[in-house]
Structures are given as structure tokens and as C-alpha cells.
Amino acid sequence: MNRWLGLIPLAALLLCGWYLCQDYLFKGPVITIYFQNVEGLQENNSLLQYRGESIGEIQTLKLTADHQLVAVRARLDATATGLARQGAVFWIVRPELKPGSVSGLGTLVSGNFINVQPGDGAPTNVFTGAEKEPLAPIPGLELMLRAPKLGSLQPRSPVFYREIKVGEVESCRLGEDAREVVIQVRVEAEYAPLVRVNSKFWNAGGINFHFGLFSGANLTAESAQTLISGGISFATPTALESVATNGTEFVLNETADAAWATWSPAIPLQAVPEAMINKTPMPGLGTK
Amino acid sequence: MDQLVACQTCGLVQAVGGVPKDSVVKCARCHFQIFHRRRHSRARTLAFSLAALILYIPSNYYPVVSAEYEGHHSETTIFQGIRSLYAHQQYFIAALMFGTSILSPMLKIIGLVFLAATLDWPGWEKSRNWVYQIIRLIDPWNMLEVFLLAICVSMVEIGEIATVHPGRGVFAFAAVVLLTLLATLSFDSRLIWDSPADQKHYE
Numbered sequence: 001m002n003r004w005l006g007l008i009p010l011a012a013l014l015l016c017g018w019y020l021c022q023d024y025l026f027k028g029p030v031i032t033i034y035f036q037n038v039e040g041l042q043e044n045n046s047l048l049q050y051r052g053e054s055i056g057e058i059q060t061l062k063l064t065a066d067h068q069l070v071a072v073r074a075r076l077d078a079t080a081t082g083l084a085r086q087g088a089v090f091w092i093v094r095p096e097l098k099p100g101s102v103s104g105l106g107t108l109v110s111g112n113f114i115n116v117q118p119g120d121g122a123p124t125n126v127f128t129g130a131e132k133e134p135l136a137p138i139p140g141l142e143l144m145l146r147a148p149k150l151g152s153l154q155p156r157s158p159v160f161y162r163e164i165k166v167g168e169v170e171s172c173r174l175g176e177d178a179r180e181v182v183i184q185v186r187v188e189a190e191y192a193p194l195v196r197v198n199s200k201f202w203n204a205g206g207i208n209f210h211f212g213l214f215s216g217a218n219l220t221a222e223s224a225q226t227l228i229s230g231g232i233s234f235a236t237p238t239a240l241e242s243v244a245t246n247g248t249e250f251v252l253n254e255t256a257d258a259a260w261a262t263w264s265p266a267i268p269l270q271a272v273p274e275a276m277i278n279k280t281p282m283p284g285l286g287t288k
Numbered sequence: 289m290d291q292l293v294a295c296q297t298c299g300l301v302q303a304v305g306g307v308p309k310d311s312v313v314k315c316a317r318c319h320f321q322i323f324h325r326r327r328h329s330r331a332r333t334l335a336f337s338l339a340a341l342i343l344y345i346p347s348n349y350y351p352v353v354s355a356e357y358e359g360h361h362s363e364t365t366i367f368q369g370i371r372s373l374y375a376h377q378q379y380f381i382a383a384l385m386f387g388t389s390i391l392s393p394m395l396k397i398i399g400l401v402f403l404a405a406t407l408d409w410p411g412w413e414k415s416r417n418w419v420y421q422i423i424r425l426i427d428p429w430n431m432l433e434v435f436l437l438a439i440c441v442s443m444v445e446i447g448e449i450a451t452v453h454p455g456r457g458v459f460a461f462a463a464v465v466l467l468t469l470l471a472t473l474s475f476d477s478r479l480i481w482d483s484p485a486d487q488k489h490y491e
Contacts, residue, residue, distance in 0.1 A: 005328075005335040008467075012339035015460060019346045022456070045362055 028076030034069040035129035040112030055080035087119025091130040141192040145183040147252035152205040152230035160233045166191035195244040202253040205230035235260040326476035336471035337400035350457025388431040399423045
């Protein structure tokens with residue numbers, strides 16, 4: 001009995017060693033993310049998530065020396081080490097209530113958390129946080145529309161072709177000389193052949209109300225959603241011209257011409273290779 | 289040779305003659321087993337209290353309770369628990385908690401290690417007596433076990449609303465509770481005033 005007694009303190013030491021291993025060997029890296037605003041995040045509490053699964057925890061929030069940013073230090077789980085790569089985008093998920101879309105409702109009760117879109121560059125520990133959720137990396141046709149005014153358009157407003165949603169507004173800004181509005185639009189790759197250099201775009205948001213002596217009252221709206229969130233429609237003439245390329249500029253008309261509604265070109269939509277649509281990179285994510 | 293032995297149960301002092309090997313002595317009055325000195329007392333006390341001292345560090349460093357409530361995630365160490373009591377203006381309870389769950393166990397464990405380690409050092413009798421007095425004084429305030437109970441209660445009671453599980457430190461914590469208990473039980477206070485020669489005799 002007596003000679004085995006030494007094992008008891010030894011076992012205690014081993015347990016301590018196990019704790020230390022868990023702290024330093026079986027843990028992922030500590031990363032630092034710089035955000036402009038960390039409202040709703042809590043030290044030692046808020047989580048990092050990827051695909052709805054917790055991948056780490058926030059340790060500290062600290063204002064940088066110049067008071068411009070907040071440094072968020074977070075400890076990743078060992079299984080999520082592969083997410084800490086260059087090109088990864090971190091953003092804070094907050095509850096959002098916007099016309100036409102509600103998101104992040106879960107955070108009303110759970111508190112805000114940081115979500116990540118993995119990158120595929122070299123491993124790194126320092127990131128700059130994004131202000132908003134990045135648009136899904138679906139390749140598509142990028143177009144520039146110019147309009148005298150914005151109407152009710154906003155980022156994420158839909159783009160329709162025959163009232164089918166084929167794309168989204170990415171960003172809106174004033175033109176270089178502030179005389180017009182430049183709207184950047186992305187049409188999904190699948191529908192890219194629909195856009196020809198002679199296609200016509202018009203603002204499909206809001207309600208158009210016409211009153212004529214002979215035609216009577218005429219009320220048009222594209223869809224219930226565009227009433228609130230705005231939207232863009234386009235049509236392509238029956239006489240097809242070459243397919244629009246990235247960065248092609250169009251004029252955004254305020255209303256549709258009656259003639260455009262009669263256009264009905266036959267455009268074959270070839271299937272886009274799966275790899276092009278779903279190009280979500282998954283670099284070195286360890287199996288759980 | 290006859291020895292005077294006091295029964296630890298009923299206190300009767302009785303003379304005990306030479307005891308044959310592998311036999312035990314029972315008290316004349318209450319029939320409980322009596323012994324002159326507990327066997328292997330020093331080695332056991334040293335082993336248990338040393339292990340308790342080692343594990344005392346992780347048990348206070350790591351959280352003992354972790355709760356999850358709708359994605360809210362919080363982990364609490366013993367000290368953080370006391371601090372939040374303090375923050376809620378529960379000064380008296382916070383002080384009581386600090387005394388019974390952090391201060392008193394620490395003093396007791398260190399005291400036991402000290403006693404067991406210095407038992408055969410001549411010239412340390414006075415400090416041993418002193419330390420033993422302190423241990424006797426703080427022992428009633430040593431309520432580490434209460435914390436374990438609190439963890440269990442919160443797991444049962446709040447389990448419906450939030451997910452409460454024992455934190456990483458709870459194993460070390462439970463071990464400290466158990467080891468302190470064992471160390472106290474195996475320590476024979478009569479060893480304190482034995483001379484080194486006597487102790488050799490009883491080992």
C-alpha cells in the first residue's frame with residue numbers, strides 16, 4: 001500500500017498536464033479580426049460560426065491605439081484551423097429587418113456572432129472584418145447600369161427577366177461627376193446569355209399609374225416584392241446581337257416601352273458546369 | 289509493555305498490553321477498534337494533501353460550470369462566481385464564499401502538507417502545533433463541497449431553460465474535495481507531539 005501512495009500526486013500532475021495539453025496542443029490558433037463596430041459582441045462569450053456550427057470563441061475586444069477599429073481576438077477550435085487563411089471574410093451577424101428581407105433573427109435572442117466565409121490563401125492570423133455579409137461567390141455577369149436617379153433600388157434588389165429573378169443589384173453609387181447613378185448588377189452565370197448588347201433595362205420598382213381619357217386607369221407593378229425593395233427588369237430584342245461581357249454599360253430606363261414586352265427571342269440557356277456555380281472554396285477543412 | 293490508548297470514539301483511556309501481529313484491539317466500552325496511532329498516517333496524508341495541492345490550481349483556474357442559453361455561452365470559475373456575487377452587492381455572501389471555498393481550503397491543504405512533511409523534523413514542534421491550531425480553527429469553515437452541490441442543483445434546476453454542464457475544471461475540483469477529505473481522515477493528530485524516535489516505532 002505504502003509504495004503506491006506516490007502514484008496519487010503523480011496522477012494529479014498528469015491531470016494538470018492533460019489540462020495544459022488541452023489548452024495549448026489541442027487548440028486552434030488565436031486570430032485577430034479588425035472591425036469598425038463590434039456592437040452586440042461580448043468578450044469570452046460570443047461565438048464564431050461557420051455553416052451554423054460553432055468554430056471558436058471570442059476572447060477579448062479591444063479598441064486599437066488610434067481608436068479607429070476594434071481588435072477582436074478569437075480562439076478557433078482545432079478543427080477550424082484551416083479556416084484561418086488569407087481571403088477569409090469575417091462579418092458580424094446582426095438581426096436585420098429590411099423591406100423584402102428579414103435576416104439574423106436568431107441573434108435577437110442569442111446575441112450577435114461572427115460568421116466566416118473561408119479563404120484559400122496562405123494561413124494567417126490577422127484579418128480585416130467585413131461590414132456586411134459578402135455576396136455569395138457565385139460567378140456571374142457584372143453589368144453597369146446608369147440612371148438619372150436611384151428610385152427604390154438598393155443592394156440586393158432583384159433583377160428580373162420575364163418576372164423571373166435572374167440576378168441582383170450589387171451596389172449603387174453616384175457617378176464620377178455626380179450627374180447620374182451607377183448601379184452595379186450581377187446576372188447569374190446561368191442566365192448570362194439573356195443579356196445582349198442591345199438589351200433594354202428598366203426600373204421595375206414602384207407602381208406606375210396612368211390615366212387616359214380613352215384607356216381608363218392603368219396600374220402596373222412588377223411584383224409585390226418590387227413594391228418595397230425595388231427591382232430591375234430587362235428585355236432582349238428578337239434580333240439578337242452579341243452576348244454582353246463583364247462591365248458592359250447600359251442605360252436604366254425609368255419605364256418600359258410597350259414594344260419591349262412583345263420581344264421574344266429564343267435564347268438557348270446552356271447548363272452551366274456545376275463547378276462554376278458552386279465555387280465555394282473549402283480549404284483544408286479537417287474532418288470532424 | 290502497557291500503553292495508554294484513548295478510544296477515538298468514546299474517549300475511554302485504557303491500558304493496552306502487547307498486541308500480537310495482525311490482530312486488532314477493541315475498546316472495552318464501545319467495542320470500536322482502537323489504535324495507538326493510525327497506520328501509515330503520515331505517508332497517506334502527504335500523498336493526498338500533495339495531490340490536492342497540485343489539483344487546487346486547475347480547479348480554480350478552469351471554469352467549473354458552463355452554461356449555454358440560446359447560443360449565449362458562459363463559463364464561470366469559482367472566483368468569477370464570487371466576483372459576480374460581489375458585483376450584485378451581495379458582499380456578505382461573497383465574502384463568506386471566498387472564505388469557505390477559496391481561502392480555507394487553500395490554508396488547510398497547505399497546512400496538511402506542511403504537517404505531514406515536517407513531522408520528523410526536530411525543532412519544528414512549535415510551528416507544527418501552531419499550524420495544527422489554525423487547521424482546527426478553519427476546518428468548520430471549509431465548505432468546498434457546497435460548491436459541488438451548487439453545480440448539481442443548477443444543472444437540475446436550470447436544465448429546462450438552459451444547458452448547464454460541468455466545466456472543464458470540475459473534475460479537478462471534485463478531486464480536490466475528495467483528496468482533502470481523505471487527507472484529513474488519514475491524518476492522526478497525535479503524531480504531532482511524537483518524537484521522531486516514536487514515529488519510527490509506529491510506522
